[in-house]
Amino acid sequence: MSKTLIIAEHDGSNLNPSTAKCASCAAAIGQDFDILVMGSSVNAIAEQAAAIDGAAGVTVVDAENLANPLAVNHAAEVVALAESYSHILGPSTTYGRDLMPRIAALLGVNQVSDISTVEGSHHFTRPIYAGNAIVDVHAPENVTVVATVRVASWKAAGNSGSAAIETRSASAPASANTRYVGLEAGGGERPDLQSAPRVVSAGRAMASEENFEMVYELADLIGAGVGASRAAVDAGYCPNDMQVGQTGKIIAPDLYIAFGISGAIQHITGIKDAGTIVAVNKDADAPIFEVADIGLVADLFTVIPEMKQLLS
Ligand SMILES: Cc1cc2nc3c(=O)[nH]c(=O)nc-3n(C[C@H](O)[C@H](O)[C@H](O)COP(=O)(O)OP(=O)(O)OC[C@H]3O[C@@H](n4cnc5c(N)ncnc54)[C@H](O)[C@@H]3O)c2cc1C
Structure with missing residues (x-):
């Protein structure tokens, strides 16, 4: 056996x-x-x-x-x-x-x-x-x-x-004490964060829920799932089930693009098995650049619209 x-x-x-x-x-x-x-x-x-x-x-x-x-x-x-x-x-x-x-x-x-x-x-x-x-x-x-x-x-x-x-055939009858009520899934048609081969993620730097829309739009252009740092979730810019990291989801996409995420250890632990990590941060000393394969020191509010334009 x-x-x-x-x-x-x-x-x-x-x-x-x-x-x-x-x-x-x-x-x-x-x-x-x-x-x-x-x-x-x-x-x-x-x-x-x-x-x-x-x-x-x-x-x-x-x-x-x-x-x-x-x-x-x-x-x-x-x-x-x-x-x-x-x-x-x-x-x-x-x-x-x-x-x-x-x-x-x-x-x-x-x-x-x-x-x-x-x-x-x-x-x-x-x-x-x-x-x-x-x-x-x-x-x-x-x-x-x-x-x-x-x-x-x-x-x-x-x-x-x-x-x-x-x-x-089934061996056991249905539980009498627990029943299925329904499923409320976020993300709509977007790929599931935990299994998506590409993930676009953003952090506190997004500054508002409205600004986060541009992250969704970019993700949709490349068929990516969307993640976030805990700071972005705690600030209410996006739902909790998008959190990546130690107390969020541990993911290993082929491509992970992080916008305005500093790279705290609790975040990195959720992405360290990703294939290629791309980081965009306006602080050249941000710790995320230590793990990034490709780093861009730039303002995300310039980079995301440019990427969207190039991909549209
Ligand atoms: C027990 C515990 C568990 C935790 N679990 C998690 C977890 O699961 N996931 C997680 O993410 N965190 C977790 N954290 C929190 C973690 O320590 C960090 O506080 C958090 O990851 C920071 O999020 P952030 O990078 O978005 O924000 P910040 O650290 O504030 O970084 C924002 C970054 O954005 C950059 N920036 C600002 N404006 C722009 C701009 N216009 N363009 C480009 N870049 C810009 C800044 O230079 C900065 O690097 C946990 C903490 C603890 C104590």
Whole structure:
């Protein structure tokens, strides 16, 4: 039973890229892995999961009460499958952080959080203290490892696989105590901040909610997600779910463009795995230039309109 189960995350139409990142982590653990897709009418998603390189199989549990990502219902299905697996992995996204501790509690084990490297089948590392230290985590070998994978630390596995898909019926009834009421998602059509390959982000220097509009407009021109520093969020220039950093979202886009963000350690910890970091700041000594691949000492209120014009 040295086998890994990955819990797939999806929005009902598409597989979240975090699943392919969990697959890279599972491959590093070095044993076969299956992917579990829970939901209602999720055949298309199961096919996307089956294409992930290295997947040995895809198990689909299709039931009306699994249509929405209620951890109470999803955890019960994972636990029903758990005895066939030595490791159960989920992404360190909002979904995974809600679901995985519940699975761990039901199995009576401690959760391993935020795996960023695999040193052995039961030996992992993860960053702590805003990324200033790396902790070694040794999980006991005689119990199931239930873990979240720090998605910003892993590249997505390829998608040329063709795993077999098996469908099974739900094992547990819907929870009588918890019901799905609705979803209010910000950002509209804009790419999800946590999985967008490009992110445009801005800080306190924006000075108002109205000024932040130009950041959205620029982001839309390049199909980017939009992030912000905590100072911008605290000042009310943009919603809280846009915060990037230690107490916000940890992201790893291919391209991160920061306007008027000083580069405090708590912000940098959220972007240190980004591919290319571009910083625009009018202070040449701003700490963000220490981590930026491309830096521009300039006024963002000049640069953003110029970029918009060039891209339109
Ligand atoms: C426990 C804890 C957790 C935290 N978590 C987070 C977190 O998750 N995320 C986060 O971001 N912060 C976090 N912080 C806050 C963090 O320490 C900083 O205060 C914050 O990141 C600063 O945001 P900022 O860069 O927008 O603002 P500032 O530090 O005020 O920087 C503004 C920058 O804009 C530049 N600027 C001003 N005008 C212009 C202009 N016209 N054109 C170009 N540049 C201009 C300035 O030169 C300056 O560098 C946390 C702090 C603590 C204590």
